[in-house]
Amino acid sequence: MSSYTYIVIGAGAAGCVLANRLSADPSNTVLLLEAGAKDNHPLLKIPAGFAKLMGTKANWIFDTAPQKHLNERSMFLPQGKALGGSTSVNAMLYVRGNRLDYDEWAEMGCEGWSYDDVLPYFKVHERNERLADEYHGISGELNVADQVQHNPTSRAFVRAAQEAGIKRTDDPNGASQEGVFFHQVTQRNARRESASTAFLHPVMDRSNLTVLTGAEVLKIEVKDGRATGVRFVRKGKEEVAHANSEVLLAAGALNSPRLLLLSGIGPADELAAAGVSVVHDLPGVGKNLRDQLEVYITREARQPITYSGEDRWDRALRHAIEYGLYRTGPATATITEAGAFVSSSDDVRSPDIQLHFLPAYVVWKDGARNAEKIAGHGVTLLACNIRPISSGAVTITSPDPSMPAIVDPNYMSDERDMDVAVEGFKIMRRVFEQPAFKELLKDEQLPGPSVQTDEEIREFIRAWGKTDYHPVGTCKMGVDELSVVDPKLKVHGLEGLRVIDSSIMPTIISGNTQAPSMMIGEKGAAIILGSGPA
Numbered sequence: 143m144s145s146y147t148y149i150v151i152g153a154g155a156a157g158c159v160l161a162n163r164l165s166a167d168p169s170n171t172v173l174l175l176e177a178g179a180k181d182n183h184p185l186l187k188i189p190a191g192f193a194k195l196m197g198t199k200a201n202w203i204f205d206t207a208p209q210k211h212l213n214e215r216s217m218f219l220p221q222g223k224a225l226g227g228s229t230s231v232n233a234m235l236y237v238r239g240n241r242l243d244y245d246e247w248a249e250m251g252c253e254g255w256s257y258d259d260v261l262p263y264f265k266v267h268e269r270n271e272r273l274a275d276e277y278h279g280i281s282g283e284l285n286v287a288d289q290v291q292h293n294p295t296s297r298a299f300v301r302a303a304q305e306a307g308i309k310r311t312d313d314p315n316g317a318s319q320e321g322v323f324f325h326q327v328t329q330r331n332a333r334r335e336s337a338s339t340a341f342l343h344p345v346m347d348r349s350n351l352t353v354l355t356g357a358e359v360l361k362i363e364v365k366d367g368r369a370t371g372v373r374f375v376r377k378g379k380e381e382v383a384h385a386n387s388e389v390l391l392a393a394g395a396l397n398s399p400r401l402l403l404l405s406g407i408g409p410a411d412e413l414a415a416a417g418v419s420v421v422h423d424l425p426g427v428g429k430n431l432r433d434q435l436e437v438y439i440t441r442e443a444r445q446p447i448t449y450s451g452e453d454r455w456d457r458a459l460r461h462a463i464e465y466g467l468y469r470t471g472p473a474t475a476t477i478t479e480a481g482a483f484v485s486s487s488d489d490v491r492s493p494d495i496q497l498h499f500l501p502a503y504v505v506w507k508d509g510a511r512n513a514e515k516i517a518g519h520g521v522t523l524l525a526c527n528i529r530p531i532s533s534g535a536v537t538i539t540s541p542d543p544s545m546p547a548i549v550d551p552n553y554m555s556d557e558r559d560m561d562v563a564v565e566g567f568k569i570m571r572r573v574f575e576q577p578a579f580k581e582l583l584k585d586e587q588l589p590g591p592s593v594q595t596d597e598e599i600r601e602f603i604r605a606w607g608k609t610d611y612h613p614v615g616t617c618k619m620g621v622d623e624l625s626v627v628d629p630k631l632k633v634h635g636l637e638g639l640r641v642i643d644s645s646i647m648p649t650i651i652s653g654n655t656q657a658p659s660m661m662i663g664e665k666g667a668a669i670i671l672g673s674g675p676a
């Protein structure tokens with residue numbers, strides 16, 4: 143059996159940062175286990191490849207339990223499965239959330255996690271190509287860039303939003319989150335910058351770092367209240383690795399709780415019902431699942447200027463050649479070029495709705511795996527409730543790791559989330575009605591004129607709402623009885639085991655979750671090493 147100082151489970155947003163930082167000290171030996179494959183497929187490198195990755199084997203395929211408040215629909219909720227984790231399949235938007243999100247964590251008892259505490263851990267690994275101020279780093283490993291091009295309809299969206307009264311901001315990750323903006327993205331020279339390209343590949347040759355792909359952890363071994371190692375399967379063979387110091391779980395918001403449960407760490411009654419021997423009774427494991435739900439409107443374009451249909455083979459070939467020669471053109475696009483943070487009412491403490499503008503038709507019937515093809519040119523605007531109150535759970539029904547977990551985000555179980563979504567829908571229509579779009583867009587295609595009253599909008603949301611792919615919170619950090627880890631990210635009641643990934647967020651941050659997950663990896667490493675930002 144091989145032994146290491148640290149075993150990191152999962153090479154995603156947090157896991158890659160952890161493996162990098164812990165192996166920087168040559169006296170540590172680090173084993174990084176990743177269930178997915180290497181990240182060398184071109185679709186993981188070319189930004190527009192993002193749209194082609196849904197439902198492929200670069201993902202863990204999770205389908206939610208039928209959603210009671212969404213017409214019993216089951217939602218496709220993928221998670222990245224490759225080096226880089228979800229950062230290898232995501233839309234690359236670089237967003238940190240609102241400073242009050244982190245201040246709220248600190249108020250909840252998560253000492254050391256206020257905005258002022260976490261800001262240095264965002265900055266230290268950032269290499270921002272445009273911004274250099276108190277909010278941004280310029281010399282870290284993670285390249286953050288402006289997008290190479292903006293479709294004319296994306297530019298019109300930014301103008302239309304201003305006409306609708308939304309102020310313009312150059313930096314939603316800076317002094318003020320509110321406003322409309324062009325997204326910065328995790329790209330380098332117009333290629334995807336994932337957690338693995340930024341933090342892992344540059345240090346792969348460290349002799350004290352072992353990275354195994356195709357290595358799925360089945361169980362965390364616990365002896366006398368201490369995590370001693372892991373049992374994993376690779377090339378059809380089961381192996382055991384021993385951790386001399388700590389096991390660090392970074393498998394993401396759906397797989398981290400699943401693995402704890404499979405290891406007998408979780409609510410004793412649920413484990414017993416699933417036939418799993420209880421190793422450590424911890425009621426909060428898998429609870430507090432938060433995810434952001436979004437609703438959208440599509441409009442037909444007057445001219446063939448959007449990205450709709452640009453993936454047809456002959457056009458795709460042309461774009462691939464342009465991309466190969468010059469690193470320009472639609473292949474550089476993340477599909478989401480512009481966005482906005484707005485408030486559903488004057489009463490909210492900070493923006494609670496995020497708008498995403500897509501210069502293409504993108505329609506997911508029934509929250510399905512693949513976007514539906516719609517002929518012609520058009521655009522899609524999405525409104526996402528970024529601070530949902532509704533919460534759900536991840537549970538297991540069997541000790542068999544090959545059995546799927548039950549993932550139930552319980553979307554819209556709190557009626558207040560529906561009120562925010564309805565307001566988001568009305569804001570989108572207001573933006574679409576502005577003069578900036580007049581020359582460019584024709585009629586609303588989805589949902590169309592038949593949806594007018596609040597009740598019609600609610601029914602449309604129940605029928606068409608979809609995930610924004612940001613599940614978090616299932617191993618929440620805190621000091622209350624449902625928390626799973628303490629503010630040092632140690633699993634309550636056990637030694638030698640921490641959870642360090644998006645699952646530790648006690649509440650969901652107001653925005654996209656990759657940058658916060660990398661920050662969690664960075665801060666987690668500093669806590670373990672007893673250091674400051676690297």
Ligand SMILES: Cc1cc2nc3c(=O)[nH]c(=O)nc-3n(C[C@H](O)[C@H](O)[C@H](O)COP(=O)(O)OP(=O)(O)OC[C@H]3O[C@@H](n4cnc5c(N)ncnc54)[C@H](O)[C@@H]3O)c2cc1C
Pocket residue numbers: 151152153154155156157175176177178220221222223224225226227228229231232233234235236237357358359360392393394395397398401610611612613643644645654655656657659
């Ligand atoms: C389709 C999609 C689009 C997104 N778009 C954006 C975006 O544009 N901007 C943004 O900020 N966020 C986006 N996100 C969310 C963001 O990428 C995630 O929140 C973030 O990557 C979570 O980081 P993590 O470290 O918790 O988990 P992940 O990055 O998911 O990493 C977990 C890793 O653990 C591995 N793993 C899991 N179980 C095991 C096991 N048993 N054994 C070994 N390895 C295991 C997984 O394969 C994976 O590599 C998107 C996510 C998806 C899925």
